[in-house]
Amino acid sequence: MKFGWILSFVACALCVGCERAEVPAYKLSAELTALAKDDYDKPDELRKQITEQLEKHCGTPLHPKLIGHPKLSAEHLVRGAAVYRERCAACHGNSGYGDGPAAKTMSPLPRDYSKGIFKFVSVVDGSKPLRDDLRRTIYNGARGTSMPAFGLLPERDLEAVVDYVLVLTHRGELESALREAAVDEEEEIDDKLAQKLADGVAKKWIVPRSKIIHPLTVEPPYTWESIEKGREAFAGANGVCFKCHDRDGSARNLLEVGKDPWGHEGRAADLTSGMFHGGATSLDIYRRIYGGVKPMPAFATGYPKDPDMLWHLVHYVQFISGARRRDVVEHSILPKVER
Ligand code: HEC
Ligand code: HEC
Known part of the structure; x- marks a missing residue:
């Protein structure tokens, strides 16, 4: 009896151990890693400040947050992150830089979400995509590339992973905005600036109807x-x-x-x-x-x-x-x- 209790305790501890090992923290982007003294006089300090602000606005892999959607349930995003780790991270990378362990030999490469740019969209050149555009590609896959179709995922998992892709996308966008503000415009990174830049990211993703592509004419017959x-x-x-x-x-x-x-x-x-x-x-x-x-x-x-x-x-x-x-x-x- 007592022995059984000890065993389950050990099993439990092991389990917690592997859970932790499987969920690495987000990593720094290549640009932030490469930042040197020539770019910014205290690169380490800047990396630390940016990492703190990113965590504040976008959370961690275990507790993600979606910029612009503070009311989205934590459970929904935690689910999205779990689906992502299981189904997407091998190709798209844990932090969404398109650099998962399986990515190296692929052509085209898995999408690096962090630039906030997508290919298969229903909006005009230069506009952010609709959430529905991402959902469509995830549902149907990209035929002829390594991107599989996930239409068979349960509805809740599909919706959650779409939002988690947005978490990683916005995280990448906020990171570039913070880095550019500090390095190019020599602004001090503080809570106020980070909030302003996060609001800017959210705003860009509110796509006005005028940006959606509506065909100029009705489709003529296929002759x-x-x-x-x-x-x-x-x-x-x-x-x-x-x-x-x-x-x-x-x-x-x-x-x-x-x-x-x-x-x-x-x-x-x-x-x-x-x-x-x-x-x-x-x-x-x-x-x-x-x-x-x-x-x-x-x-x-x-x-x-x-x-x-x-x-x-x-x-x-x-x-x-x-x-x-x-x-x-x-x-x-x-x-x-x-x-
Ligand atoms: C500057 C080079 C260039 C020109 C000019 C060009 N394309 Fe493309 N086209 C591409 C590239 C690159 C892709 C993207 C392939 C990818 O990454 O999926 C593409 C993709 C496409 C796709 C999407 C295919 C898919 O798999 O979904 C269509 C359709 C297409 N082109 C049609 C056209 C037509 C029609 C024209 C002329 C009006 C045209 N292209 C002119 C380079 C070009
Ligand atoms: C086996 C590798 C692989 C897996 C697994 C994978 N993807 Fe992809 N994904 C790709 C590749 C490759 C592309 C790039 C396709 C292209 O550029 O034509 C891509 C592109 C995308 C895009 C960008 C579409 C666009 O319009 O630019 C999204 C979003 C995406 N994947 C989401 C996901 C999600 C979510 C999952 C998990 C549920 C996932 N992918 C799993 C390989 C993968």
């Missing part, structure tokens, strides 16, 4: 005529898309497209693979073309004389999207494209 117009704009004499995506849309020649916002060489999408990273509906594809996917520029104002052109491009992209499977890229079914 050969529409596909042909799209082909011309994609790969014809005045076409632009082929410069990155290749004439046949396969991007197989790995044309240089510039760096993405995370500082890595970008890669144009293979539009013939049948797998759209950001969703395959007409509206998904329209939004990608309208708003861009860095380093792909936004084409919102690309065709002022013919606003239907964005839909023709959508139709052409949909037409070639199954090309690799249908094995027609090299064959005759595709409208003729000069090579």
